[in-house]
Every structure is written in structure tokens, then in C-alpha cells.
Amino acid sequence: MKPAPFEYAAPRTVDEALGALGSAEDAKPLAGGQSLVPLLNFRLARPATIVDLNGVGELAYLRRSGGTLRIGALTRQATLERSAVVARDWPLLTRAVAHVAHPAIRNRGTVGGSVAHADPAAELPVALAALDALFHARSAARGARTIAAADFFQAPLMTALEPDELLVEIEVPSPPEGARAAFAEHARTHGDFALAGAAVVRAGTEHAAIALLGAGPTPVRVPDAERALCNGASAAEAARIAGAELDDDYRRALTAELVRRAIEEAA
Amino acid sequence: MRLSRSVDLRVPAWAALAAGAWGGPVRVRAGEVEYAGKVALVDVDEDARVVGAHAQARRVGGWGGVAARLELRPQGGERRVEISGDVELSGEASEEAAEALLGGVAARLEDAVREPAPDAAPPVPVPVPRVAAGSGGEQEPREPTLADDPAYRRRLAARAAMAVAVGAAVGAIGAALGRRRS
Numbered sequence: 001m002k003p004a005p006f007e008y009a010a011p012r013t014v015d016e017a018l019g020a021l022g023s024a025e026d027a028k029p030l031a032g033g034q035s036l037v038p039l040l041n042f043r044l045a046r047p048a049t050i051v052d053l054n055g056v057g058e059l060a061y062l063r064r065s066g067g068t069l070r071i072g073a074l075t076r077q078a079t080l081e082r083s084a085v086v087a088r089d090w091p092l093l094t095r096a097v098a099h100v101a102h103p104a105i106r107n108r109g110t111v112g113g114s115v116a117h118a119d120p121a122a123e124l125p126v127a128l129a130a131l132d133a134l135f136h137a138r139s140a141a142r143g144a145r146t147i148a149a150a151d152f153f154q155a156p157l158m159t160a161l162e163p164d165e166l167l168v169e170i171e172v173p174s175p176p177e178g179a180r181a182a183f184a185e186h187a188r189t190h191g192d193f194a195l196a197g198a199a200v201v202r203a204g205t206e207h208a209a210i211a212l213l214g215a216g217p218t219p220v221r222v223p224d225a226e227r228a229l230c231n232g233a234s235a236a237e238a239a240r241i242a243g244a245e246l247d248d249d250y251r252r253a254l255t256a257e258l259v260r261r262a263i264e265e266a267a
Numbered sequence: 268m269r270l271s272r273s274v275d276l277r278v279p280a281w282a283a284l285a286a287g288a289w290g291g292p293v294r295v296r297a298g299e300v301e302y303a304g305k306v307a308l309v310d311v312d313e314d315a316r317v318v319g320a321h322a323q324a325r326r327v328g329g330w331g332g333v334a335a336r337l338e339l340r341p342q343g344g345e346r347r348v349e350i351s352g353d354v355e356l357s358g359e360a361s362e363e364a365a366e367a368l369l370g371g372v373a374a375r376l377e378d379a380v381r382e383p384a385p386d387a388a389p390p391v392p393v394p395v396p397r398v399a400a401g402s403g404g405e406q407e408p409r410e411p412t413l414a415d416d417p418a419y420r421r422r423l424a425a426r427a428a429m430a431v432a433v434g435a436a437v438g439a440i441g442a443a444l445g446r447r448r449s
Contacts, residue, residue, distance in 0.1 A: 061287075061311065062309065063310065063312075064310070064314055064315075066313075067314065079309055079310075079321075082309050082319075082321050082336065083309050083319055084309075084310070084336065084338070085312045085317075086310065
């Protein structure tokens with residue numbers, strides 16, 4: 001099927017993009033197009049205006065500065081996967097992005113697009129939630145604001161971004177000293193949407209972060225399991241606590257097993 | 268295979284590297300064999316003053332390729348850059364191709380950071396194109412690709428012309444034979 005008719009804007013700067021988003025009625029930003037274009041083709045999304053961000057080069061960067069990783073919203077997932085800086089200091093992101101679909105999709109798909117799409121089965125939002133990332137948004141009318149991961153993801157395919165707001169940068173703080181990370185997921189076929197998954201960051205008994213994929217409408221942090229892990233609980237016990245809130249027997253067992261594997265890998 | 272080489276720039280190295288304007292198509296020759304691909308900035312580590320890049324090229328008219336994960340570091344004097352990285356070969360690509368790719372990256376870096384001529388005109392701001400879907404509006408690509416290489420486009424055009432000529436000749440011969448039979 002072909003998309004419904006829409007106006008098309010191709011800004012070259014962030015300010016132009018914000019202007020286009022703010023002035024048009026029912027405008028939608030287009031980044032890599034790996035989620036939005038299928039929605040347009042199936043006519044599940046019928047925006048009046050598409051603001052194509054692919055010409056906004058200033059949004060495509062991956063920079064470590066002062067120990068913090070700054071990811072421009074238009075950074076391709078393949079770039080994240082290839083980054084030596086990310087692999088060395090934020091290995092959870094490298095491991096998570098390797099599970100995103102297939103190389104062809106990662107070549108085109110963007111980090112900001114995946115985050116703003118907020119699919120509960122997406123890998124990057126879960127990894128960023130486990131890393132306590134901050135999301136920087138800008139709008140022409142309200143200016144800039146920073147949103148914590150816990151507040152950013154609100155429901156399936158819904159975020160805290162306003163219609164005229166654009167996600168411009170993702171800030172990932174440095175993990176605690178000596179932290180190790182692991183990502184585990186289960187999908188019926190390789191590259192398919194995952195049924196369940198877990199991202200774990202662990203630094204001895206000082207710090208533990210566990211985020212679940214496919215366990216709710218948004219990435220789910222499990223503070224009870226994190227506390228148990230810091231208090232010396234075994235991987236199996238913490239995993240049982242993490243999966244306890246899921247209603248479905250199969251998903252509960254699957255999630256608990258994936259959490260256990262991830263905790264043991266990050267030990 | 269790990270390779271490295273140095274290149275001297277005419278401008279301060281770190282600012283030039285971090286800007287990333289040196290990314291784009293790469294076309295190199297290893298002996299008689301030509302390789303075409305591109306190099307792209309991956310990450311900028313301001314703390315360690317290292318820039319990461321990814322370069323890859325495929326053999327033109329043959330099987331094989333070369334891909335490299337590179338680190339570019341400014342060195343003594345602030346105008347020298349050391350390019351080093353792990354290079355992977357596939358198919359018929361030779362070690363010579365790996366050296367050539369690194370040379371291509373160095374050449375691209377040198378070309379991209381040349382200081383503009385003093386009388387060069389300032390860039391003209393481009394208005395935001397705004398067109399209706401399906402009206403054929405074009406958007407300039409953010410990153411140059413192989414299709415932007417004039418040599419590559421000339422070669423494609425020559426091949427297309429050759430295909431049309433061969434098709435026309437075969438058609439004419441076929442028609443002539445058909446007339447003789449009838």
C-alpha cells in the first residue's frame with residue numbers, strides 16, 4: 001500500500017526542523033524511517049506533514065566528553081555498533097544494538113528514532129533505561145528540556161515528547177567504576193521482535209540496574225530485584241523477583257531465565 | 268591485520284578530525300586492481316583525543332573487499348595525525364588493498380582539510396525545501412556516496428551506452444536475418 005498524501009519538509013538545521021514541526025499541523029519527524037515508513041505504508045499513521053531530518057547533519061554524532069556519552073538523535077544504529085568508545089565504556093549499548101533487527105536496518109535506523117518510537121519490544125530504550133540515560137528535547141515554542149528515562153517512556157509508542165518537540169540528544173552517564181553489563185533476549189527468529197529480554201548493569205554489591213524488555217508497556221526497571229542483588233541475593237533469586245510481576249506464566253518463566261543469564265554474565 | 272600510517276595536515280589536526288568533514292567516497296588502486304568505497308566518522312572521544320572511523324571498499328569488477336576500524340590521533344606538533352586500525356580482507360582482496368585503503372583515507376583527510384582560498388566566496392544559505400509528496404522534490408544527501416563520484420558515474424554511463432549499442436546491433440542483425448529467411 002502507498003502512504004496517504006502528506007506535505008514534505010526537508011530542513012537542513014535543527015532550528016529549521018523545529019520551525020517546521022512547530023508551524024505544521026500534525027507534523028511527524030522522519031529519521032531512519034524503519035518504523036515510521038511501514039506505519040505510513042499501512043496507513044496506520046497519516047501525518048499531514050513529514051519533517052525529514054536526514055539532512056540535519058548536526059544531529060548525527062557520537063561523542064564522549066567529560067566521561068559522558070552524547071549521542072545525537074540522528075546517529076545510525078550501525079555507527080553505535082561500530083563505535084570503539086561505546087564498546088569499551090558502554091558495552092551494554094553495543095550488545096543491545098547487535099540484537100536490533102538486521103544489519104541493513106541498523107545501517108539506516110537511528111538511535112533517536114528507536115527511542116522516540118518507544119516500542120516496548122525495542123532493545124535500545126531498555127538498555128538506555130538501565131544506564132539511567134537522559135533525553136534532551138527541544139521545541140521552537142518551549143525551548144530545551146531534559147527528561148529522565150523513567151519519565152520519558154509513558155506507554156506503548158508514546159513518550160513525553162510534545163508534538164512540536166524534537167529529541168535532539170541522548171546523554172548516557174558514565175557507568176560506576178568496575179561495572180559490567182549484559183543483555184539477553186529471546187525472539188522466535190533472529191532479528192524478529194523479542195518476546196522478552198533483560199539489560200543488566202552491575203558493579204559488585206554497590207550498584208545494580210535491571211531493565212526488562214517486553215514485560216510491560218514501557219521498559220520496566222525492577223528496583224526490588226536490584227536491591228536484592230545489592231544485598232547479596234543469588235542471580236536466580238533476583239531473577240525470580242524480577243519476573244514475579246508478570247501475569248503470563250510463559251513470559252514470567254522466560255523473563256526470569258533471561259534475567260538470570262544476564263546477571264550471571266555481568267557478575 | 269593491524270596497520271598504521273601518519274599524515275601531515277596544513278591545519279590543526281584535532282579540530283579538523285573532530286569536525287568529520289573528511290568523510291566520504293574513497294577510490295584507491297592496489298596494483299592493477301581498483302577499490303571503491305567510503306570512509307565515515309564514527310565517534311569522537313574528546314577525553315582521550317581520539318577519533319574513530321570506519322572505512323570500507325569493494326573491488327571494482329571483481330570479488331573482494333577491505334574494511335577497517337580506524338583510530339585517528341593527533342600527534343606531536345598538533346598537525347600530524349596517526350591513522351591506525353584493524354583491517355579485514357575478504358575475497359580476492361590483497362594486503363596491498365589494505366595499505367591502499369589507509370592511503371585513501373589519508374589522502375581524503377589531506378584534501379578535505381585544505382585551507383580554502385582567501386578569495387573563496389562564503390557559503391550561501393540554502394532555503395528549506397518544502398514540496399508535496401510525489402512531486403519529485405529532491406533532497407541533497409547528507410553524506411556523499413559512491414554515486415557522487417564522477418568517475419563512477421562516467422563508467423556507469425559508458426556501460427549503459429555499450430548495452431544499448433549491443434542491443435541495437437543484435438536487433439538489427441536479427442531483423443536482417445529474418446528478412447533473408449522470408
